Amino acid sequence: MAPAGVVDGPEELTPEWLGEALGAPVTAVAYEKVGSGQIGACYRLRLDGGAGVPRTLVAKLAAEDTDARSFLAPAYRAEVSFYRDVAATVAVRTPRCHYSAASDDHTSFVLLLDDLHPAAQGDQLAGCTPARAADAVTNLAGLHGPRWCDPTLLDLPWLNAVGQEDADSLAEIFGPAVDTFAERFAGDLDGGDVRTLREIAEVIGPWVLGRAGRFGLVHGDYRLDNLIFPPEPGTGVTAVDWQTLSLGHPARDLAFFLGTGMGPAERAAHERALVAAYHDALASYGVTGYGLDECFDDYRFGTLQGPLITVLGCVYGTPTERGDRMFLAMAARSCAAVRDLEALSLV
Template sequence: MNVLIETADDITPAWVGEVLGVVPDALDVTPVGFGQIGSCLRVTLSGEGLPPSVLVKLPTADAGTRGMLVGAYRSEVSFYRELEPTVAVDVPRCHLATDVTDDGRFTLVLEDLAPARQGDQLRGGTPEQVLAAAENLAGLHGPRWCDPTLLELGWITMQDAEGADLLASVYGPAIDTFLEITGPLMSAEAAATVRATEDVVVGWSLARAERFGIVHGDYRLDNLMFSPDPAVPVKAVDWQTLSLGLPAKDLAYLVATSLDAPERRACEEAVVAAYHRRLLAHGVTGHPLEECWDDYRFAMLQGILVSVFGCAYGARTDRGDRMFAVMVERTAAAVRDLGTLDLR
């Protein structure tokens, strides 16, 4: 049987048996989430030797959109197939990750994390949630810290001069669109900070390349599942934006976009210190806490960069507009507090 499927109708007891090794007595399929770049289906299972449910991720049905998303689909599938076994970040267990075809078809079957709860980007997180997420993040960065074999993978890359040139050509227009959309939702101070990033973002994107690792690229509350289990309090999902780069970009993005300024100011040094301790536990050497803190300050532009492009070029929703505005309001405050624009 071909385990690569295309629609919910293809999820049959026989197919589940092929994937999980046990044919269920019965199953029920329901959609989960909004499905903007694909579909996510919860498959509830009955029968001995099976989990209560699994999640099945499929690409969008629109062939044109699917073709444009091949790279993102391959990133997530390749993470589970090639990188996840080599790192220590807590993620859903992967039951199946097929090849991604040239026209963007794939099938991914993952552990269903219910009753864990997704973080809420608009509402923000708690310092305790951010601390747990930062410690989990060190499990992504630490085991492959500056690992030269990452540069040989091909499907995951580091920013280069060509990419920096492209960034220089599109970032200014993206800022214009972003501020047109979010202007009424943000302070004038935050908008001014966004404008000020245009002069430094290209050099910033290439800087500190001597320290690199696997960068999730969108490690924020909406992509984190929080559990009351103290042994595994958080798991990270959505691995479609992977790159190689300065690991602190993920850390700065997480902290700045999750917490309003007073909460962030009160806990960020402790969060960075806890993340750094976990890095050392995963074998990182030659990276003192002072350097980690400086990288964290420097990396703060990540939250603005990702939000500007996500808002300017992504599918618009009312929640999305408000979310990007809040993320940038929080991050812009961190950029000003930490003197990020003065760092090189």
């Protein structure tokens, strides 16, 4: 833990504390809350100070709901550990982290990150253009490629890989979660999508353990709401929210992004080119012995990630009006991808 330690709320982000964390004198600070703050709380800081003090930063802290922090502690540990142990070893664009710390039990944490304004968050409901999708998948390869099948990742105690017990638990909870999802959106959810979700529930255990020979870092929630895009027509998207980082098949991230972030017709029209762009970027990081056809087949296999994360995120998350519309859109798009690509035939 760095000398400045952990803070529990924005009122503790004093000039004195920030000066110690940044290693430069801070004379004044003002903050405003940004984002919805369901898993963590984010604040934009405006700083005055000496040389080396950024004019603005984003501070990310534990959730304001202290009762939720114990449940969220593994996510906090993953994000702090990503910036501490992993970010410098991969090429994916992330905000620069100026300071990180967590309590011993990981129920409190603090990150001081670059403020990326005027870059703006993507919109999961609206979807994205093929050009922005190409930017995003090329950036994603920067997470996967540099440590592709790297056995030393298995030595990181905070980085989880799915085992048989996890697969059994997932198989046990996903079917009831699908029932809850279908009941909640009865009348809004297409009958074909309900059937697809139920078919996925029957094979989700074997699927999550499948194709284990290829593994790497998996963001776990690589979607438009967690991507910050520069003003158009610029490129250079930045990925945020590293609380779901795990070990797994990298194509799950690729399939999740394309399957939930583009409408079915547009995805189908551009997915081969987008997967090829991702594959080319992997090769630029030294990934060999992995052909484009294999990559596209893994992408097909990975499309079950979309319905899986959509259903679990909805059923176990805090309901909001936008969230409901978003989850419905993600379910429709990702179920269409599963059917179009005949992904269930690969399990």
